[in-house]
Amino acid sequence: MDFTLYLKAILGLAIVLGLILGLSAGLKRLGIGDGLRGPLGRKRRLATVEAVMIDGRHKAVLLRRDDVEHLVLIGPNTSQVIEQGIPAPPAAPATQAETSPNGSTAHQTGNETGASRFSQWMK
Secondary structure, eight states, X not given: OOHHHHHHHHHHHHHHHHHHHHHHHHHHHHTSSSGGGSTTSOOOOEEEEEEEEOXXXXXXXXXXXXXXXXXXXXXXXXXXXXXXXXXXXXXXOXXXXXXXXXXXXXXXXXXXXXXXXXXXXXX
């Protein structure tokens, strides 16, 4: 076979994969292709608030279920509930978005890093 035929096949595959990834990112941004968090899905009740490595083998995890938090120690062989029934603190007020002249939104937080802005953009 000719080299140009292989090149066309690879280029076509790359274009199709790019379109699939672009469509999935667009749907995720709209909240349609995000599993249970989509507009027709139910609200998630369980979330990991924070996780800290105690040593090389143990991790302390703060879990939130509904409006109650639980502190769990996770090890290689066992898991222990350290404290349960911790009332969750009230949710922090959301940052107000300011619309720039070009139509995009910019968040007004002083200590926001590029990674957190990227993760907010992907939501």
